[in-house]
Amino acid sequence: MSAKKLASLGFVILVALGPAMLNAQSTVSYTSVTEQRLLNPEPQNWLMYRGSFNGWGYSPLDQVTPANVKKLVPVWTFSTGVNEGHQSPPIVNNGVMFVTTPQQQVIALNAKTGDLIWRYKKDLPEDLLQLHPTNRGVALLGDRVYMATVDAHVIALDARTGAVVWDTTVEDYKKGYYFTLAPLIAKGKVMVGTSGGELGIRGYIAALDAADGKPAWKTYTIPGPGEPGHDTWPGETWKTGGVSVWLTAHYDPDLNLSFWGTGNAAPWMGDMRPGDNLYSSSVLALDVDTGKIRGYHQYHWNDSWDWDEVSTPLLIDFPKDGRTVKGLVHPGRNGYLWRLERRADGIKFVDARPFVTQEVFTKLDPVTGRPSYNEERKPRAGASVTFCPGLWGGKDWTPASYNPKTKYLYIPANENLCSTLVGQAKPDPYEPGKLYLGIDRPKTTMSWRQGASHIGELQAWDMTTGQRVWTHKFPFQNWGPILTTGGGLVFLGGTNDRNFWAFDAKTGAELWKFKTNSGITGVPSSFAIDGVQYIAVQSGWGVDAQRMQARLDTFRGTKTEVPQGGVIWVFALKD
Amino acid sequence: MGLALPLAGLVAAQDDPRRKARPQPNDRLVFARGDRQGQPIMLADLPAGGPLLTAYPMDPTAKVVRDDSRLNQILLVRLDPSRLNGDTRERAADGVVAYSAVCTHTGCDTWDWQPESSTIKCPCHFSEFDLKESARVMNGPAPRRLPALPLKVVDGALAVAGGFVGRPGFEAGG
Numbered sequence: 001m002s003a004k005k006l007a008s009l010g011f012v013i014l015v016a017l018g019p020a021m022l023n024a025q026s027t028v029s030y031t032s033v034t035e036q037r038l039l040n041p042e043p044q045n046w047l048m049y050r051g052s053f054n055g056w057g058y059s060p061l062d063q064v065t066p067a068n069v070k071k072l073v074p075v076w077t078f079s080t081g082v083n084e085g086h087q088s089p090p091i092v093n094n095g096v097m098f099v100t101t102p103q104q105q106v107i108a109l110n111a112k113t114g115d116l117i118w119r120y121k122k123d124l125p126e127d128l129l130q131l132h133p134t135n136r137g138v139a140l141l142g143d144r145v146y147m148a149t150v151d152a153h154v155i156a157l158d159a160r161t162g163a164v165v166w167d168t169t170v171e172d173y174k175k176g177y178y179f180t181l182a183p184l185i186a187k188g189k190v191m192v193g194t195s196g197g198e199l200g201i202r203g204y205i206a207a208l209d210a211a212d213g214k215p216a217w218k219t220y221t222i223p224g225p226g227e228p229g230h231d232t233w234p235g236e237t238w239k240t241g242g243v244s245v246w247l248t249a250h251y252d253p254d255l256n257l258s259f260w261g262t263g264n265a266a267p268w269m270g271d272m273r274p275g276d277n278l279y280s281s282s283v284l285a286l287d288v289d290t291g292k293i294r295g296y297h298q299y300h301w302n303d304s305w306d307w308d309e310v311s312t313p314l315l316i317d318f319p320k321d322g323r324t325v326k327g328l329v330h331p332g333r334n335g336y337l338w339r340l341e342r343r344a345d346g347i348k349f350v351d352a353r354p355f356v357t358q359e360v361f362t363k364l365d366p367v368t369g370r371p372s373y374n375e376e377r378k379p380r381a382g383a384s385v386t387f388c389p390g391l392w393g394g395k396d397w398t399p400a401s402y403n404p405k406t407k408y409l410y411i412p413a414n415e416n417l418c419s420t421l422v423g424q425a426k427p428d429p430y431e432p433g434k435l436y437l438g439i440d441r442p443k444t445t446m447s448w449r450q451g452a453s454h455i456g457e458l459q460a461w462d463m464t465t466g467q468r469v470w471t472h473k474f475p476f477q478n479w480g481p482i483l484t485t486g487g488g489l490v491f492l493g494g495t496n497d498r499n500f501w502a503f504d505a506k507t508g509a510e511l512w513k514f515k516t517n518s519g520i521t522g523v524p525s526s527f528a529i530d531g532v533q534y535i536a537v538q539s540g541w542g543v544d545a546q547r548m549q550a551r552l553d554t555f556r557g558t559k560t561e562v563p564q565g566g567v568i569w570v571f572a573l574k575d
Numbered sequence: 576m577g578l579a580l581p582l583a584g585l586v587a588a589q590d591d592p593r594r595k596a597r598p599q600p601n602d603r604l605v606f607a608r609g610d611r612q613g614q615p616i617m618l619a620d621l622p623a624g625g626p627l628l629t630a631y632p633m634d635p636t637a638k639v640v641r642d643d644s645r646l647n648q649i650l651l652v653r654l655d656p657s658r659l660n661g662d663t664r665e666r667a668a669d670g671v672v673a674y675s676a677v678c679t680h681t682g683c684d685t686w687d688w689q690p691e692s693s694t695i696k697c698p699c700h701f702s703e704f705d706l707k708e709s710a711r712v713m714n715g716p717a718p719r720r721l722p723a724l725p726l727k728v729v730d731g732a733l734a735v736a737g738g739f740v741g742r743p744g745f746e747a748g749g
């Protein structure tokens with residue numbers, strides 16, 4: 001492809017050879033990551049964002065069990081040297097760990113000893129705006145490590161040295177585009193989706209060639225003129241309609257489809273862009289070879305609550321009416337637990353029910369799942385509207401988890417929270433790279449439902465029956481991504497008391513907790529070296545967990561101090 | 576032919592280093608946006624007690640607006656001079672105070688004005704700054720105050736008396 005053609009696609013490519021910021025203190029041999037290994041990750045490894053393409057966040061390792069988890073102790077820690085939200089999982093390939101941090105570092109460590117192998121730190125532009133100062137992790141292929149950055153680059157690093165192999169500028173960060181997600185890698189492509197829905201972007205998913213960073217395809221999450229669904233946006237609203245992609249897609253190799261969760265439409269008030277606003281607050285099925293949209297399901301139309309449906313549905317097969325449904329399961333920010341069917345010809349609604357108190361939907365169409373709304377609870381221009389769950393929803397980006405032994409889905413939920421949004425009479429004019437919300441910001445508040453006894457919940461739902469089986473309640477909010485293990489445990493952080501928690505996967509009994517340096521919103525992972533099972537997580541409070549804390553403190557008249565600063569924690573059983 | 580010249584002119588304007596340079600002494604302040612974008616801001620344009628105005632500096636002789644860096648955005652508001660602390664009063668012109676409009680946390684540049692307290696709140700992660708007291712951080716994750724910009728009045732128009740006190744923008748840290 002000619003340079004001119006590349007430029008017309010909006011990509012700039014820079015090939016930088018030679019070492020980046022290196023600090024080699026430990027050397028360890030590196031095992032190449034083949035596509036075959038990604039399809040069938042070994043139990044001792046954690047090779048991608050959620051451990052496997054089905055998105056379960058499940059490790060088959062079973063050395064740590066409900067019977068011995070009380071003997072879990074830290075074996076090493078590592079300070080990342082930065083503040084803000086540390087949300088990425090420790091990704092481990094045969095003894096080498098890769099962690100990303102806010103301010104776009106990749107840290108490679110000896111996973112057994114905690115010794116530093118190398119550290120890459122991106123030089124960020126001084127005029128960058130970071131609404132979400134975070135990074136959600138690397139992807140691995142061959143001898144390379146891939147990262148999507150907050151200034152809208154995708155970078156390939158040499159896994160052994162941290163040297164930059166290629167650096168592609170996917171978009172101009174000055175227009176409000178950025179990346180927070182870990183890339184998805186399949187069939188030689190590095191796939192990423194853009195953030196920036198609060199800055200009036202037009203979201204898209206892009207694939208680059210893993211070998212050289214050249215663009216392969218690009219699919220907008222808002223259809224352009226002539227494309228199906230374009231007429232769900234009035235006038236020019238599609239150009240600045242948001243619809244971000246915040247998290248890594250899951251992938252079904254049999255169908256050759258990747259499944260992407262999409263964010264809210266912009267600006268926030270639905271009556272500023274009347275229509276369904278496809279494909280906002282949806283799941284999109286994209287062919288990984290071509291980027292073609294093969295199907296979608298929109299969880300709720302004309303979003304007006306900032307309910308991004310950011311999480312990617314988990315690929316879980318479940319029984320329903322005497323047959324096995326190849327499913328997509330999504331605990332939504334809109335507070336409903338959605339079960340869909342993934343098929344070669346599209347996505348079909350199966351069922352949905354609320355998992356937190358939801359006062360907005362009046363009913364769902366039994367065939368399509370399309371909700372009807374209580375219009376009183378739908379924020380709009382020039383009015384003040386209170387709704388529950390609030391704008392962070394029943395569950396935000398923090399990934400749910402599925403354990404194939406218990407057949408339970410574990411949801412990190414927030415119950416009893418409500419938001420009040422006041423719509424501007426007319427949105428402030430769009431300006432590239434500036435907030436584009438359409439709300440009277442100072443009047444935005446958060447509250448909790450009268451008589452509420454708690455906020456955070458860890459819920460377990462039996463996928464064979466579709467029923468909830470247990471709930472653990474936390475007094476305050478839960479922002480904990482979940483890991484579940486073959487040993488029968490559920491791990492998460494998420495609470496403002498800095499704890500890392502372990503629960504019995506079957507019964508929900510609280511078995512263990514450990515106070516770390518900061519609040520944990522990192523994705524936990526598990527791996528094994530020389531026959532020892534490790535549990536790893538980053539602690540480092542920030543971004544939305546911190547924002548919600550500020551809102552709650554304003555509402556309650558309190559001041560809660562959750563210390564900042566990132567640390568990687570690795571635990572194992574004490575002999 | 577008619578098209579070629581203006582395009583070339585545009586490219587030259589984009590690369591003009593004067594448009595990227597930080598505010599210089601004697602620069603005039605002009606409206607950053609709105610109907611009067613690019614026009615000089617007069618003292619009379621700032622009512623006592625707010626609201627906030629956003630400005631860019633302009634080279635007074637060449638009339639080049641320094642709007643090619645987000646970090647040149649300047650917040651202006653007129654406060655009661657008797658309520659300003661010493662440093663702030665010295666830098667103010669007839670009660671008008673000026674600060675970098677880019678949050679020192681992670682770089683947002685949209686602000687919510689709180690007139691009762693003469694403070695501003697960043698909607699991105701809720702840092703609050705006291706504009707009466709050199710933009711001291713009152714709440715939130717911002718690590719340091721907003722750099723102040725000393726002002727003067729020249730022929731009724733607002734002008735820069737000295738460079739930013741501190742570096743505008745966020746710091747990646749670590």
Ligand code: FES
Nearest residue numbers: 678680681697700
């Ligand atoms: S950018 Fe202002 S508080 Fe974060």
